[in-house]
Amino acid sequence: MALRSLVSVQLFVQLSVAGAMLLARPGLAAAPTGDPLPSWRDGQAKKAIVTFVQRVTKKSSLDYVPPAERIATFDNDGTLSTEKPVPTEAAYTIARVHQLAPQHPEWKTQQPFASVLAGDLKGVMASGEKEIAELIFATHSHMTTTEFTTTVRQWLATARDERTGRPYSTLVYQPMIELIAYLRQNGFKTFIVSGGGVEFLRAWVEGVFGVPPEQVVGSEGKLQLAERDGQLVLIKQPGIQLVDDKQGKPIGIENHIGRRPIAAFGNSNGDLQMLEWATQGPGARFALLVHHDDGEREYDYGRADEERTFDEVHRVALAKKWTVVSMKRDWRTIYPPYPAPSAASRTAPNAPSGRLPVPAP
Amino acid sequence: MALRSLVSVQLFVQLSVAGAMLLARPGLAAAPTGDPLPSWRDGQAKKAIVTFVQRVTKKSSLDYVPPAERIATFDNDGTLSTEKPVPTEAAYTIARVHQLAPQHPEWKTQQPFASVLAGDLKGVMASGEKEIAELIFATHSHMTTTEFTTTVRQWLATARDERTGRPYSTLVYQPMIELIAYLRQNGFKTFIVSGGGVEFLRAWVEGVFGVPPEQVVGSEGKLQLAERDGQLVLIKQPGIQLVDDKQGKPIGIENHIGRRPIAAFGNSNGDLQMLEWATQGPGARFALLVHHDDGEREYDYGRADEERTFDEVHRVALAKKWTVVSMKRDWRTIYPPYPAPSAASRTAPNAPSGRLPVPAP
Numbered sequence: 001m002a003l004r005s006l007v008s009v010q011l012f013v014q015l016s017v018a019g020a021m022l023l024a025r026p027g028l029a030a031a032p033t034g035d036p037l038p039s040w041r042d043g044q045a046k047k048a049i050v051t052f053v054q055r056v057t058k059k060s061s062l063d064y065v066p067p068a069e070r071i072a073t074f075d076n077d078g079t080l081s082t083e084k085p086v087p088t089e090a091a092y093t094i095a096r097v098h099q100l101a102p103q104h105p106e107w108k109t110q111q112p113f114a115s116v117l118a119g120d121l122k123g124v125m126a127s128g129e130k131e132i133a134e135l136i137f138a139t140h141s142h143m144t145t146t147e148f149t150t151t152v153r154q155w156l157a158t159a160r161d162e163r164t165g166r167p168y169s170t171l172v173y174q175p176m177i178e179l180i181a182y183l184r185q186n187g188f189k190t191f192i193v194s195g196g197g198v199e200f201l202r203a204w205v206e207g208v209f210g211v212p213p214e215q216v217v218g219s220e221g222k223l224q225l226a227e228r229d230g231q232l233v234l235i236k237q238p239g240i241q242l243v244d245d246k247q248g249k250p251i252g253i254e255n256h257i258g259r260r261p262i263a264a265f266g267n268s269n270g271d272l273q274m275l276e277w278a279t280q281g282p283g284a285r286f287a288l289l290v291h292h293d294d295g296e297r298e299y300d301y302g303r304a305d306e307e308r309t310f311d312e313v314h315r316v317a318l319a320k321k322w323t324v325v326s327m328k329r330d331w332r333t334i335y336p337p338y339p340a341p342s343a344a345s346r347t348a349p350n351a352p353s354g355r356l357p358v359p360a361p
Numbered sequence: 362m363a364l365r366s367l368v369s370v371q372l373f374v375q376l377s378v379a380g381a382m383l384l385a386r387p388g389l390a391a392a393p394t395g396d397p398l399p400s401w402r403d404g405q406a407k408k409a410i411v412t413f414v415q416r417v418t419k420k421s422s423l424d425y426v427p428p429a430e431r432i433a434t435f436d437n438d439g440t441l442s443t444e445k446p447v448p449t450e451a452a453y454t455i456a457r458v459h460q461l462a463p464q465h466p467e468w469k470t471q472q473p474f475a476s477v478l479a480g481d482l483k484g485v486m487a488s489g490e491k492e493i494a495e496l497i498f499a500t501h502s503h504m505t506t507t508e509f510t511t512t513v514r515q516w517l518a519t520a521r522d523e524r525t526g527r528p529y530s531t532l533v534y535q536p537m538i539e540l541i542a543y544l545r546q547n548g549f550k551t552f553i554v555s556g557g558g559v560e561f562l563r564a565w566v567e568g569v570f571g572v573p574p575e576q577v578v579g580s581e582g583k584l585q586l587a588e589r590d591g592q593l594v595l596i597k598q599p600g601i602q603l604v605d606d607k608q609g610k611p612i613g614i615e616n617h618i619g620r621r622p623i624a625a626f627g628n629s630n631g632d633l634q635m636l637e638w639a640t641q642g643p644g645a646r647f648a649l650l651v652h653h654d655d656g657e658r659e660y661d662y663g664r665a666d667e668e669r670t671f672d673e674v675h676r677v678a679l680a681k682k683w684t685v686v687s688m689k690r691d692w693r694t695i696y697p698p699y700p701a702p703s704a705a706s707r708t709a710p711n712a713p714s715g716r717l718p719v720p721a722p
Contacts, residue, residue, distance in 0.1 A: 199619070213618065214619055216619060223612045225611050231641050232638050232641055241602070241616075247586040251584045256575065256617060259573075259574050273586060276593055
């Protein structure tokens with residue numbers, strides 16, 4: 001996740017602390033009979049996916065891979081979820097600065113907080129990585145893991161993306177939801193391997209993609225074990241243990257999975273090393289790159305990305321004949337239906353019952 | 362793993378580099394019909410295990426737990442494997458110092474290596490934690506992850522425990538093999554959460570306990586991504602990322618699993634925080650402590666452990682009515698049969714094909 005890109009746009013911060021845990025949960029229903037990938041148009045990309053899956057799952061195939069070794073890893077921001085105008089976690093970070101500001105009067109004059117509070121994101125841009133880290137630590141630490149999950153879920157329940165009016169947990173790609181389900185139906189173990197914070201992701205991705213917490217790999221902050229009222233708690237510390245991006249992705253994969261994936265899915269230079277790592281193993285391998293070329297239905301930044309986050313990985317993908325997905329051409333649908341048919345009647349899975357460290361507004 | 366305990370005994374170091382990858386693979390066969398825990402004698406411990414599993418798996422039970430939340434975590438050294446006279450990884454470390462010594466003439470006079478080479482383990486004892494770390498770094502780093510796995514498997518294929526003449530991968534508890542399989546048959550996801558190095562464990566535990574690499578949590582060294590001959594490799598660095606012991610166990614569990622276990626299994630003070638963490642969650646919880654009280658068939662150090670690694674956890678277990686297993690009384694068998702019926706005809710799963718950084722002897 002390029003958290004720095006939070007500086008690239010003004011964001012309407014909508015936040016309220018809701019008591020109810022209502023997360024929309026799109027797309028996990030069984031695929032229609034027949035085509036397991038109905039949101040994928042017939043074309044090279046869809047054909048490449050289906051061909052690969054058949055090659056590694058047919059017992060008679062020379063490229064057969066036993067189920068235990070069918071590991072597939074997915075980047076999140078830009079690969080499973082919309083990352084513009086800012087990644088979901090950056091939107092949360094901004095909202096959280098606003099929410100915590102009354103307890104931090106000094107933030108009115110202290111950078112980078114003052115810029116965030118003034119909506120002056122160019123001011124944040126003027127600051128460095130150290131300041132970005134300060135924003136993350138101020139909003140992601142000094143609370144227990146349970147409290148953090150609670151605040152993330154409360155924010156997700158009420159915050160809306162300005163352009164679409166959608167909850168952030170529905171700004172996810174229906175074709176990728178189908179693809180993950182299709183791989184799982186074919187005996188794959190599907191992992192999310194994201195530059196975003198692992199605990200932020202675990203707070204919501206299981207209900208959306210069916211990926212359980214133990215199959216989410218992400219950047220990790222330091223944790224401390226402590227005792228409160230006779231009970232052990234894990235307190236999130238202002239310190240980084242692993243940055244699961246770029247070179248960090250194969251490291252995160254090795255630490256958590258201990259096996260090389262046979263298939264990997266990404267959308268930016270941050271995923272290049274993961275895609276290389278997956279495809280350099282022996283036997284049949286698969287790499288897929290999502291190209292954001294659909295300015296009408298989503299965003300178009302593959303060609304004109306001012307941060308140049310796509311050029312390098314795209315060049316390698318073309319040279320190595322990886323599968324490149326045109327969102328415009330290959331995807332029939334971008335997002336799952338919203339409001340999801342039964343969203344209002346569902347509660348989030350494993351909703352935590354932890355205390356909330358935030359005063360009511 | 363108390364690597365320091367490598368100093369408590371003289372160890373016969375047998376090492377040769379074998380070409381063939383022959384690991385004995387005990388006990389994964391289906392349990393005899395009827396009793397899923399045939400190596401457990403009828404008694405309090407066995408009854409407590411079966412009762413707990415029934416409580417959380419029966420749909421009509423008030424304590425029913427959905428399969429996704431049935432997480433069970435097992436310590437390794439002393440809980441799944443014999444850890445005397447030294448844990449398996451310490452035996453490997455000693456053997457590896459001998460193996461690498463010809464490339465390091467300076468070790469003849471440099472501590473702690475000189476003591477290891479002279480078989481003078483009291484000399485090692487006189488050194489500190491820094492020296493122990495030096496031994497680990499010298500034997501566990503400066504090579505790729507694939508090369509490390511290869512050296513571990515080659516050692517396991519030929520090294521034998523002096524007292525029993527067994528390969529180290531068979532110095533594991535048959536009742537625990539059955540227990541892990543029983544939990545898995547009941548929808549549990551079983552994890553090993555060890556103070557030992559995660560990559561050392563992953564090299565052999567899948568074939569023995571059926572626990573795949575992605576369900577092994579352990580201490581982690583630092584990794585670096587590099588390129589060799591145009592291919593990415595992960596190089597093990599002399600540095601520690603996570604010590605997965607004591608307070609580190611709940612942290613390792615949170616980082617890797619992201620869910621609190623509902624059952625945990627340990628044998629020493631190093632497991633206390635994991636057992637507390639598992640049992641402090643809501644709903645039905647289970648903690649089990651292995652008591653080493655069988656000097657005839659294994660070792661007796663629960664009462665007379667000079668390092669006092671059992672007293673504290675035992676006191677808590679009694680106070681909280683955790684299940685305490687007497688190896689002498691509760692276990693009909695200690696080890697799986699060896700030679701395993703079909704061991705010689707099997708090769709290790711996922712045997713790596715990486716280059717070996719060790720010169721032929």
